[in-house]
Amino acid sequence: MASKLGLLVQLLLVSLVSASHYFGGTTTFTYKETYPDGSHRVDIRRRNTFDGCQYSLWWSCFNGNCGSNTRSQRGVLDQSTNAPISNRRWCETETVVSKRVYNDKPFEERAASCCWIWARNGVGNWRLRTHMDLGTRSDTRKPNRSPDIAILPFLRVPQNCPRTYNLMSFDPDNDQVRCRYGTAFNTECSRCDQPSGFHLDQDSCTLHYYNASADPRIFGFELVVEDFPQNHITLAYSDGTRSSRAPLALRRGKRQAFYTTPYPTTAWWWWRTATTPSTSTRSAPWWWRTTTTTPSTSTRSAPWWWWRTTTTTPSTSTRSTPWWWSRTTTSPPWWRRTTTTSPPWWRRTTTTSPPWWWRTTTTRTPSTPTHSSTTAPLSKLPLQFSLLVDPPAPSCQEGLYLPKFVHPTPENGAIILAETNKEVEIRVKAHAHYATLHDIIISGPLNVTKHRNTRDDFVIRWTPLSDDLGDFFPICFAVEAVTASATSTGHTTPNHHHFHPTPSAQSGIYQSEMRCVLVNVRRKQVNAHVVCTESTMTVHVDKSSLRGLHEDHLRLSDPLNTACSLETHSNSTHIIAVIPLNACGTQIEEDDDYLRFKNEITTVDNSADLITRKHQLEVQFYCQSRIDPSAYPLEYDVGSRIYMQIEATSSLNNTELFIDSCRASPYDNTNYQPTYPIIENGCTVDPTVEIYHPQHNKQFRFSMEAFKFIGLHDQVYITCSVLMCEAGYPSSRCSQGCINSTWPSGHHHHHRRKREAVIQSGNHFISQGPLRLRRSAEGFQVTNLNLNLNMVFIAGCLLAAVGMICGVVLYKSKMSQPKYQPLPTLES
Numbered sequence: 001m002a003s004k005l006g007l008l009v010q011l012l013l014v015s016l017v018s019a020s021h022y023f024g025g026t027t028t029f030t031y032k033e034t035y036p037d038g039s040h041r042v043d044i045r046r047r048n049t050f051d052g053c054q055y056s057l058w059w060s061c062f063n064g065n066c067g068s069n070t071r072s073q074r075g076v077l078d079q080s081t082n083a084p085i086s087n088r089r090w091c092e093t094e095t096v097v098s099k100r101v102y103n104d105k106p107f108e109e110r111a112a113s114c115c116w117i118w119a120r121n122g123v124g125n126w127r128l129r130t131h132m133d134l135g136t137r138s139d140t141r142k143p144n145r146s147p148d149i150a151i152l153p154f155l156r157v158p159q160n161c162p163r164t165y166n167l168m169s170f171d172p173d174n175d176q177v178r179c180r181y182g183t184a185f186n187t188e189c190s191r192c193d194q195p196s197g198f199h200l201d202q203d204s205c206t207l208h209y210y211n212a213s214a215d216p217r218i219f220g221f222e223l224v225v226e227d228f229p230q231n232h233i234t235l236a237y238s239d240g241t242r243s244s245r246a247p248l249a250l251r252r253g254k255r256q257a258f259y260t261t262p263y264p265t266t267a268w269w270w271w272r273t274a275t276t277p278s279t280s281t282r283s284a285p286w287w288w289r290t291t292t293t294t295p296s297t298s299t300r301s302a303p304w305w306w307w308r309t310t311t312t313t314p315s316t317s318t319r320s321t322p323w324w325w326s327r328t329t330t331s332p333p334w335w336r337r338t339t340t341t342s343p344p345w346w347r348r349t350t351t352t353s354p355p356w357w358w359r360t361t362t363t364r365t366p367s368t369p370t371h372s373s374t375t376a377p378l379s380k381l382p383l384q385f386s387l388l389v390d391p392p393a394p395s396c397q398e399g400l401y402l403p404k405f406v407h408p409t410p411e412n413g414a415i416i417l418a419e420t421n422k423e424v425e426i427r428v429k430a431h432a433h434y435a436t437l438h439d440i441i442i443s444g445p446l447n448v449t450k451h452r453n454t455r456d457d458f459v460i461r462w463t464p465l466s467d468d469l470g471d472f473f474p475i476c477f478a479v480e481a482v483t484a485s486a487t488s489t490g491h492t493t494p495n496h497h498h499f500h501p502t503p504s505a506q507s508g509i510y511q512s513e514m515r516c517v518l519v520n521v522r523r524k525q526v527n528a529h530v531v532c533t534e535s536t537m538t539v540h541v542d543k544s545s546l547r548g549l550h551e552d553h554l555r556l557s558d559p560l561n562t563a564c565s566l567e568t569h570s571n572s573t574h575i576i577a578v579i580p581l582n583a584c585g586t587q588i589e590e591d592d593d594y595l596r597f598k599n600e601i602t603t604v605d606n607s608a609d610l611i612t613r614k615h616q617l618e619v620q621f622y623c624q625s626r627i628d629p630s631a632y633p634l635e636y637d638v639g640s641r642i643y644m645q646i647e648a649t650s651s652l653n654n655t656e657l658f659i660d661s662c663r664a665s666p667y668d669n670t671n672y673q674p675t676y677p678i679i680e681n682g683c684t685v686d687p688t689v690e691i692y693h694p695q696h697n698k699q700f701r702f703s704m705e706a707f708k709f710i711g712l713h714d715q716v717y718i719t720c721s722v723l724m725c726e727a728g729y730p731s732s733r734c735s736q737g738c739i740n741s742t743w744p745s746g747h748h749h750h751h752r753r754k755r756e757a758v759i760q761s762g763n764h765f766i767s768q769g770p771l772r773l774r775r776s777a778e779g780f781q782v783t784n785l786n787l788n789l790n791m792v793f794i795a796g797c798l799l800a801a802v803g804m805i806c807g808v809v810l811y812k813s814k815m816s817q818p819k820y821q822p823l824p825t826l827e828s
Helices: 002-019 747-755
Strands: 022-034 040-050 059-063 068-080 090-101 107-114 125-132 148-150 154-158 163-166 168-170 176-181 198-201 206-209 219-228 233-236 242-245 249-252 256-261 279-282 361-365 369-372 379-390 404-406 415-419 424-431 436-443 449-452 458-462 472-482 509-511 515-522 528-532 536-542 574-580 587-590 594-603 618-626 634-636 641-648 655-665 676-680 690-692 699-705 715-726 764-773 791-795
Touching (some): 040 125, 148 472, 154 509, 168 176, 168 472, 168 515, 415 424, 424 436, 424 472, 458 472, 528 618, 536 594, 536 618, 641 655, 641 715, 655 699
Parallel strands (some): 634 764
Antiparallel strands (some): 022 379, 040 090, 068 090, 107 125, 125 379, 163 206, 176 219, 219 379, 233 242, 249 369, 404 424, 424 458, 436 472, 449 458, 472 509, 472 515, 528 536, 536 574, 641 699, 655 676, 655 715, 715 764
């Protein structure tokens, strides 16, 4: 009977976990226009995250006249399989709803159902409420707008690494924004508690993590974001009524001490790491007590031998002391004391007071001024998300295991200017010395995409539409790294820009800090047109849109080449630049979809200057070609011969290609270790390698027997280091050929580079794959080299007239006609 009951309980738990699928959600609104009949259009952006992309929140009218929906758009923002429980998946979507409301009076909408993903702080049903007020403000003379808020739907932090999360909360009306825990039970929140081990600074919207035990269950945060005017204002409505709003009242907050109090819990078997569970409660010894006249509902708990009185009533200039301290106080004895300030249970903040023997560490925060709401807010927005506390990291220093952002990653809170119908690009770069960068997770507006180029940089791209003019759009991101041998390859998805492979069960996952930027969509600043050919980019810029700037003060990325002068082709109406794809500072980038050639026009005081402190204009542009990913992966059988070809496409004669090294790895990452050497220092290392006679000097052909890596890996990537040389120089690296690997590293390179730097390029990496182990027993034979090349590398190495520039790229298949689009203009 007992075993049947235990089985029943287990089945019940499994069913509850499988039914739980909510990670969090946010809502913002924007007034768009007033129709001739006096009704109004308001756009509502609703982001929500579940354990599947098919789910969405269902919203209903809770108060006021909520109008009717006229249009709805929905799309996936990002998804991943790095969640710790359930199906290990999370997916964030955004639904943009255009509403027609028939007056500008306040109204409220509500979403309510079940259930949160398995949460350790007891949140069950989800409860979200949005308060919207479209009244015309007396300070701006425009309808009220809500704060722009955003957060990553799934955050994670190692147990031993304190971290601060700056929650994005920008207000376009310059209002004071406050983030608080939900208090209205069953409408704003389900649990309405404050997760222990965290501190929320309401006025700065900053969440501090101090300490908590590792647990595969998440903390569910149910926050509410409100905005208040900086000064007293009135809101005028179309029916002639008015309402007033006042700023938040400033008050001095008490000094607070946060006690970390571990509780005994059982480690989950799949974590495989010994952890120290902990929770926290607010408490302070008597010597930290400060005199206050503000009523308090906190409970001070201490060992019996420390002091014997527990005060829960408001105090006015009283000090609690140990029983042996002979001093008269105005506080009544404990047998006559009664609590009179406790709020009703549905608004009470949960405080768990552990026994004295569990109390361990103390972290104190200084006294800071806080705001007390004495007036109704202008709007109320839900901000709900999940946070997972992982097992301890070997080190909390950024850049070791935790990814560290480096240039050119924008700072948190940076404002990025964008133009309608022009792609805005946000570049993110990070490093982790003892972990492998796994992916980037993002949250942004509908149609935002992410990419990873061959330099291991992440790129976030988004194109604002005309309807987005004048609005602000937050974009948040964080980079994740994994330890051990990184990821499983069993999952695929057509939309790979929004998919994260599954980290293996033994891998540690480390998430960087979260950063959020704000994209400000403006009108078109510069009229530019780009024409792309196979070898050049031609840019036409209308001079009338440059506001007094002359081509004498404009230049391309490389001003030293006289062929790159903007005066050569310009006329009285347009600045015209004809830019070779291999000159004028053109940068070459490749990701899974596109090969891009990028350059920019910038302002300078003097065309010969290297720096400027008057950065007035930056016009970025690019040409791109789409890469067809359908050619990969290639299937092979172990032991079969694979034929490969590397070729440089260049219109310049008298150049030759040299392969310095080729290595194989189970992942498409040039930094992955260890790798298997195939060619090293121009010498064949793998005994099965055969080199064939090329058709010309810019081609290299070889073959080898296929193999697989020992373990669970069933795919292979080939990465080669190549360079271009000017033919006919005996001392060039190309002419030297195979060099004994026992020579001191850098010996010959250093000597040659000093004397003949212009006769050859630097080394560049190209990568191809994956080659995937064939699952069937049927093999295949390749007998004709010319017709059955398994892999073709095309290294686009182009030599400039003076000083060689080799931008090595890789075409994975034939490319379609090039597409082009000017990037947004940035002004300051």
